[in-house]
Amino acid sequence: MPTQKNNDDRITLLQGTLDLLILKTLRLGPCHGQGVARLIQRQSEEVFSVDHGSLYLALQRLEDKKWISAKWGVSENNRKARFYSLTAKGREQLMEKTGE
Amino acid sequence: MFRDKRSAEDFAEEIKAHLALEADGLKNEGLSDEEALRRARVEFGNVRATQERFYLRNRLVWLDNLVRDARFAIRQFVKNPGFSVIAILVLALGIGACVAIFAFVDTAMLEPLPYANPDRLMSVNESEVGKPLWPLTYPDFRDWQRMNKSFSSLDVHTGAGFLLRTGSGAVPVQGQRVSGGFFQTLGVRPILGRNFNPGEDRLGGPNVVILSYGGWLHRFGARRDLIGQTLDLDNQAYTVIGVLPPSFTFALAGNAEFWVPINSLSTHERTRNFYNFLGVGRLRDGVSLPTALAEMKAIAAQLRQQYPAPGRDESASVVPLSEIVVGQVRPIFLMLLGGAGLLLAIACINVSSLLLVRSESRRREIAVRRALGATPARLVQQFITEGLLLALLGSMAGLTVAAVLMRLLGGLIPKDIADNVPFLEGVELNAHTVIFAAAICLLVALLLAATPALRLSFQKVRDGLADSDRSVASRLWRRLGANLVVIELAVAVVLLAGAGLLGKSLYRLLHVPLGFDPSHLATVRVAAPDTMFKTDVQVDNLYQEIERRVSSLAGGESVGMSSMLPVECDCAIDRIHFPPRPYHGEHNDVDERHVSAAYLSTLKAPLLRGRLFTKADDDSKPGVAVINQELARRFFPGENPLGQRIANDEGGRPSEWEIVGVVDDVREGPLDAPISPTEYFTLNQTHDHSFSLVGGFAAMALVLGVVGLYGVIAYSVSQRTREIGIRMALGAQRSSVYSLVMRQAGWLTVAGLAIGLVCSVGTSLLIRKLLFGVQAWDAATLGCVALLLAFASLVASFVPARRAASVNPTDALRAE
Numbered sequence: 007m008p009t010q011k012n013n014d015d016r017i018t019l020l021q022g023t024l025d026l027l028i029l030k031t032l033r034l035g036p037c038h039g040q041g042v043a044r045l046i047q048r049q050s051e052e053v054f055s056v057d058h059g060s061l062y063l064a065l066q067r068l069e070d071k072k073w074i075s076a077k078w079g080v081s082e083n084n085r086k087a088r089f090y091s092l093t094a095k096g097r098e099q100l101m102e103k104t105g106e
Numbered sequence: 107m108f109r110d111k112r113s114a115e116d117f118a119e120e121i122k123a124h125l126a127l128e129a130d131g132l133k134n135e136g137l138s139d140e141e142a143l144r145r146a147r148v149e150f151g152n153v154r155a156t157q158e159r160f161y162l163r164n165r166l167v168w169l170d171n172l173v174r175d176a177r178f179a180i181r182q183f184v185k186n187p188g189f190s191v192i193a194i195l196v197l198a199l200g201i202g203a204c205v206a207i208f209a210f211v212d213t214a215m216l217e218p219l220p221y222a223n224p225d226r227l228m229s230v231n232e233s234e235v236g237k238p239l240w241p242l243t244y245p246d247f248r249d250w251q252r253m254n255k256s257f258s259s260l261d262v263h264t265g266a267g268f269l270l271r272t273g274s275g276a277v278p279v280q281g282q283r284v285s286g287g288f289f290q291t292l293g294v295r296p297i298l299g300r301n302f303n304p305g306e307d308r309l310g311g312p313n314v315v316i317l318s319y320g321g322w323l324h325r326f327g328a329r330r331d332l333i334g335q336t337l338d339l340d341n342q343a344y345t346v347i348g349v350l351p352p353s354f355t356f357a358l359a360g361n362a363e364f365w366v367p368i369n370s371l372s373t374h375e376r377t378r379n380f381y382n383f384l385g386v387g388r389l390r391d392g393v394s395l396p397t398a399l400a401e402m403k404a405i406a407a408q409l410r411q412q413y414p415a416p417g418r419d420e421s422a423s424v425v426p427l428s429e430i431v432v433g434q435v436r437p438i439f440l441m442l443l444g445g446a447g448l449l450l451a452i453a454c455i456n457v458s459s460l461l462l463v464r465s466e467s468r469r470r471e472i473a474v475r476r477a478l479g480a481t482p483a484r485l486v487q488q489f490i491t492e493g494l495l496l497a498l499l500g501s502m503a504g505l506t507v508a509a510v511l512m513r514l515l516g517g518l519i520p521k522d523i524a525d526n527v528p529f530l531e532g533v534e535l536n537a538h539t540v541i542f543a544a545a546i547c548l549l550v551a552l553l554l555a556a557t558p559a560l561r562l563s564f565q566k567v568r569d570g571l572a573d574s575d576r577s578v579a580s581r582l583w584r585r586l587g588a589n590l591v592v593i594e595l596a597v598a599v600v601l602l603a604g605a606g607l608l609g610k611s612l613y614r615l616l617h618v619p620l621g622f623d624p625s626h627l628a629t630v631r632v633a634a635p636d637t638m639f640k641t642d643v644q645v646d647n648l649y650q651e652i653e654r655r656v657s658s659l660a661g662g663e664s665v666g667m668s669s670m671l672p673v674e675c676d677c678a679i680d681r682i683h684f685p686p687r688p689y690h691g692e693h694n695d696v697d698e699r700h701v702s703a704a705y706l707s708t709l710k711a712p713l714l715r716g717r718l719f720t721k722a723d724d725d726s727k728p729g730v731a732v733i734n735q736e737l738a739r740r741f742f743p744g745e746n747p748l749g750q751r752i753a754n755d756e757g758g759r760p761s762e763w764e765i766v767g768v769v770d771d772v773r774e775g776p777l778d779a780p781i782s783p784t785e786y787f788t789l790n791q792t793h794d795h796s797f798s799l800v801g802g803f804a805a806m807a808l809v810l811g812v813v814g815l816y817g818v819i820a821y822s823v824s825q826r827t828r829e830i831g832i833r834m835a836l837g838a839q840r841s842s843v844y845s846l847v848m849r850q851a852g853w854l855t856v857a858g859l860a861i862g863l864v865c866s867v868g869t870s871l872l873i874r875k876l877l878f879g880v881q882a883w884d885a886a887t888l889g890c891v892a893l894l895l896a897f898a899s900l901v902a903s904f905v906p907a908r909r910a911a912s913v914n915p916t917d918a919l920r921a922e
Contacts, residue, residue, distance in 0.1 A: 039120060040127040058149065059156030062121065066112070066160065085127055088120045 024056070024064045025073075029092065029100045032074060038087035039065055065090060073099055117160045121153055171484070175491035182492070189464065190496075193457045196810065197500025200453030201546055202507025203446040209512055209539045211439045219428055220353045222293025223388075228395070229430045230260060230385035230402060233423035239430070240420060241381040244371060246409060247285070250385070250422075253405050256398035257387035261288040263356075264383045268364055270325075271338035279321075281339075281364035282356075288365075289316075291388050292356070298322075299333040299348030302367050311369035315344040319352040321363030339364065357431040358384060378413050379681075386427060399424040441873050445604065448597050452810045454550055455594045457496065458557040462590070465489075465558035486555075493555030501547035508543070509535060592858040595899065598808060599862025599891055600869050606887040607870055610880045632667075649702065666705030680785065682754045684741060685762065689753075696737055697774045697784040698754075706732065706769055706786065716748045716767035719786075731763040734771050737783030752785060808898065816902035827913060835915040843911040851903030858899075859892050866891075 031037065031045045042065070043056050068074045073096030081087040092100070128146035129139075137145065147153070183190040221227060230250070232240040242250070242262060251260045263284040269276040286307030295301065296316060306314055315337060317326070326332050336343040344366065356362070374380040389398055402422035410420070465472075472485060512535075632652060639645045649667060656665045680698035683689035703719040714735060723730050731752050738747045752763045763785075771781045830843055870882035880887070 038123070038127070040124045040131075043124075044131075057151060058124065059151050059153075059159065062117070062124070062156060063159055063163065066117070066163065069112075081127060083127075083130055085123060085130065086119075087123045087127060 024060065025068060026100075026103055027056075028061075028064060028068060029073065029096055029103075032090055032092045032096070033100065036089045036091035038079075038081060038089050040087070042090065068096070072096075114157060114161055118157060121150070121156065125150060168487075171487060172491060175488050176495060178488070179492040179495045183495075186464070189460060193460055193496055194499050194503055196453045196456050197497065197550060198503030198507050200446075200450035201501050201504030201543065201550065202511055204443075204450045204546055205504060205508035205539055205543045206511035206515060207439070207442045207446040208542050209508070209535065210515065211443050212538050212542070219431065220355060224428060225426070226389045227292065227427040228257070228387050228389060228398065229423075229425045229427050230257065230387040230398075231423050231425075232381065232406065232420040239423055239425070242383045242385050243378045243381055244368070244375050244383055245378050246406075247383055247385060249409055250402065250405055251285075253408075254387075254398075254401060256390060256393045256401045258390045259287050259291040260385060260387040261285040261291045262368070262383035262385050263288060263359060264368070265359065265362070266364075266366070268339040269341075270364070271341070272325075279325075279339075279364055280360060280362045281315075281366060282359045282362040283366055283368045286367055288386070289350075291386055293388075294350065294354050296348030297351045298330065299346070301348060307367035307369050309369055309371065311367060313339075313342055313344040313369075314347045314367065315339065316348040316350060316365040317346060318350050318363045318365070319354065320361075322349045325363070339366075379415065387424075395424060395426070437873070437875055441604075441876060444869070444872075445601060448601050449810075450546070450550075452594055452597050452601075454553050455590050455597075456810050456813065457500075458554060459590045459594075461493075461496075461554060461558050489558045490551070490555040492558075493553070494551040496554055497547045497551035500550065501543055504546075505535065505540075505543055508539070588854055591854050592861065594810075595855060595858025595895065596862035596865055598810070599859055599895060600866040602808060602891040602895065603863070603866035603888055604869060604873060606891050607873070607877055607880050607882070607884060610884065610887055611877045653702065653704075664704050664708045665702075666708035667702035668699050668705050680754050682752050682785065685751050685753050694741065697782045699774065699784060699786050701786050706772075709772060711772045712770040714768045714770055715746075716765070718767055718769070729761060729763040730766045732767040732769055732786040733765055734769055734781070734784040734786075736771050736781045737785060738768050740783050808895070812898045812902045816905065826910070830910050830913050831915045831917070834913065840911040843913075844907050847907035847910050848900075848903060851899065851907070855896055855899040855903075859895060862895075863888055863892060 027046050027049075028042060031042050031049070034045075037045065039058075039062055043058055043061055046056050046061075065074070065076075069076050069090070072093060074090045075093050076088050076090045079087060079089045125143065125146045128149060129142040132142035132145050133139065150156075219227065229239070232242055232246070241264075244262075247260075247262050254260060261284060263282050266281040266283045268279050268281050270279045284307075286302045286304060289295070289301050297319070299316070302314065302316070306312060317332075322328055322332065332346050333348070334345065336345050338344075344364075350365070368383075375382060387398075389395070399422065402424055406420060406422040475485060476482075632648075639648055653665050653667065679695050682694050682696055683692070684694075701719070703721050703723065706713070706718050715738075716732075718732060719730070733747060733752075741747075742750060747765050747768060750765050752765060754761060754763075769786075772784070774782060774784050830838075830846075833846075834840075834843065866888065867883050870877070870884075874882045
């Protein structure tokens with residue numbers, strides 16, 4: 007069914023964009039999910055509002071792919087938070103994608 | 107891949123942390139604690155949905171559901187052990203019977219010929235008017251072999267018995283004499299030693315023997331050094347040259363262990379009127395059966411012109427070898443497979459109706475699930491899982507049943523049939539059987555899933571939730587459930603009628619007048635090889651010695667000898683004529699029996715005219731014969747046969763015999779064959795088919811059918827408890843409640859029986875070849891079956907009717 011296929015394509019495209027944004031954000035250094043959300047929003051000058059649920063699922067997806075790694079830590083205001091950082095593999099992917 | 111799998115709890119923890127961080131940020135902007143947290147939540151969106159998406163990520167949703175459905179189904183089964191055990195047991199019986207019978211059919215019909223390209227192998231023989239298959243004479247065979255172009259090879263075989271001399275005396279053994287290319291034609295190579303060499307089957311060739319694997323194993327301990335050694339068969343030395351593979355069987359040779367080339371011929375065998383050799387040919391590539399048949403017919407016609415003789419008007423027959431080998435057992439197996447299939451149908455219907463009953467009581471559960479958002483597809487999936495699980499458990503139990511049944515069935519095959527179909531010994535659970543079982547399992551699962559799913563689609567959520575609205579459900583139930591019972595009863599009628607007819611056939615067969623008194627008769631077989639008893643005097647001495655020794659045994663009354671035991675077969679056929687009547691080659695074929703003087707009196711065969719043989723009828727006197735009544739009736743109608751003469755022409759030596767007596771028709775041939783005319787100067791045994799199995803199926807069908815009817819009636823009564831209560835509160839008598847329930851049961855029974863009777867006439871016509879002395883529409887049998895089932899279903903519906911009638915109106919009104 008053609009419609010179904012188009013739909014799938016669009017989702018892949020969006021996912022790819024979000025993944026790329028996350029990777030770009032993490033290039034600056036390790037960050038927790040809430041921070042990533044804020045940064046993406048700020049970078050796009052509040053135009054691009056990230057659905058937080060989708061963001062966490064995207065983070066999980068990237069972690070599953072071993073492009074980023076995560077560990078629990080403590081935030082600047084002493085809150086428990088899960089910190090994400092770019093892996094070598096993730097850096098490679100980012101170079102590849104932005105180099106294109 | 108699955109290691110370090112992150113838990114859903116950890117993910118929830120992260121979201122919680124996110125919300126706290128977010129709230130902190132908002133608080134810094136001056137919001138109150140509560141407001142900050144609320145805003146953070148709003149911003150995040152649906153936390154639960156995100157968690158669910160996290161849970162579903164990387165999961166095969168259907169598998170997940172399947173596992174959950176299976177767990178739920180198992181819980182349901184465990185909670186209702188009565189239902190589960192009965193359903194699985196019923197399915198196991200049905201599936202087991204089907205699989206076991208299939209294993210036999212598979213072996214008998216799909217792989218009876220363990221040879222290379224078995225479909226190219228043909229039975230090539232003569233054919234006669236009224237006798238489609240007639241063995242070849244040796245000279246004809248050689249001519250056919252030389253002249254034909256249709257077959258890449260053509261060979262013959264004929265049975266042979268030997269006396270094998272062993273360390274502990276002489277043992278009679280089974281063998282076959284075959285022409286030299288026999289094994290090449292079949293495409294069978296010895297696993298040890300070699301095949302016959304060219305020339306070894308020429309007249310005067312060397313005495314060599316190839317052993318069957320079984321013979322080599324059991325008689326010679328599978329000694330490899332046996333090749334090249336000599337054996338003593340009939341006082342002659344035979345060199346062992348080969349051993350056949352274990353998979354080799356040749357159905358037409360029974361259990362032959364010693365295979366020798368045909369390199370010496372008796373006087374008879376040299377003539378063109380001693381039909382004793384069965385031909386097997388392999389069709390050349392590209393030659394079709396009709397082409398080959400046409401060619402062989404032309405050759406036969408040419409030979410007939412070349413060697414004219416009175417009575418010689420045979421033609422040729424070419425039939426696939428598989429046809430000859432399994433022709434006899436095929437209808438029996440197909441019938442049994444049909445029976446097993448019907449039994450499985452009943453089993454499925456029974457379990458379906460049980461499931462239907464259960465789905466009825468699960469209406470509320472299903473309605474609640476639907477109200478909570480389960481899609482119909484999701485609900486149907488649950489039913490399919492349950493059906494699949496039930497079918498799976500049933501099939502596993504069924505395979506066990508099948509394994510047991512196969513062993514039992516193997517023992518049920520009559521010995522004479524078993525000898526002709528040695529491949530049946532290899533019946534076991536194999537890949538074919540298991541695949542078949544899996545297919546059956548799937549079919550059953552679909553059926554079991556379909557019933558409640560079908561039921562589901564009729565139902566409205568609201569009705570289900572209300573649960574008091576009985577009328578919709580019970581109307582549906584009655585429509586579906588009642589139809590099932592009608593089908594079930596009809597199938598039971600078909601099975602019972604089939605079993606009844608076969609049973610009656612068997613009874614008739616066992617009560618065929620034998621023409622002799624079989625009580626207190628004991629038989630002994632004696633083999634006397636020509637090579638050891640060369641002269642008539644030697645043979646006579648042997649007979650006298652046997653007679654003397656057997657009569658001296660304690661308890662013996664009299665001793666008789668015959669070339670064949672009674673009721674064995676219409677074989678050893680002699681073509682006779684009656685001088686001085688002119689003879690133009692008419693087919694006056696009669697059974698020929700060589701018997702001792704005391705034989706007919708030992709059988710207590712009633713003498714109708716003249717006299718029996720006496721000791722005085724020996725070589726010094728003119729030949730005398732006793733004939734049976736059938737021979738007298740057919741060839742001497744309205745005449746006194748005594749004093750008439752019979753002439754035959756064996757091995758080119760014309761002989762004449764004077765008829766001195768007429769005995770009643772002793773059954774020489776099979777019980778189900780018409781009486782053949784018989785001349786006595788010879789001898790013979792029986793076969794009966796295993797009807798007990800169909801009887802077993804029928805008994806199971808009866809029980810299952812009655813249980814099904816009981817279930818349906820009992821259930822519909824329980825559905826109507828409230829209605830019955832109201833009726834009784836309004837003054838209905840117990841008797842009218844009885845009649846209400848019984849009327850419903852009565853209609854179902856009548857409909858089921860009527861349909862079943864019509865169908866069973868149809869199926870009986872299908873099996874009429876297996877019937878003997880009974881018509882397919884035998885009224886007595888059908889009537890008995892109908893009565894039996896009607897009575898059984900009456901009992902089955904009486905119990906629930908009684909329960910309905912004893913309902914206390916107050917309780918009934920309060921129900922639900």
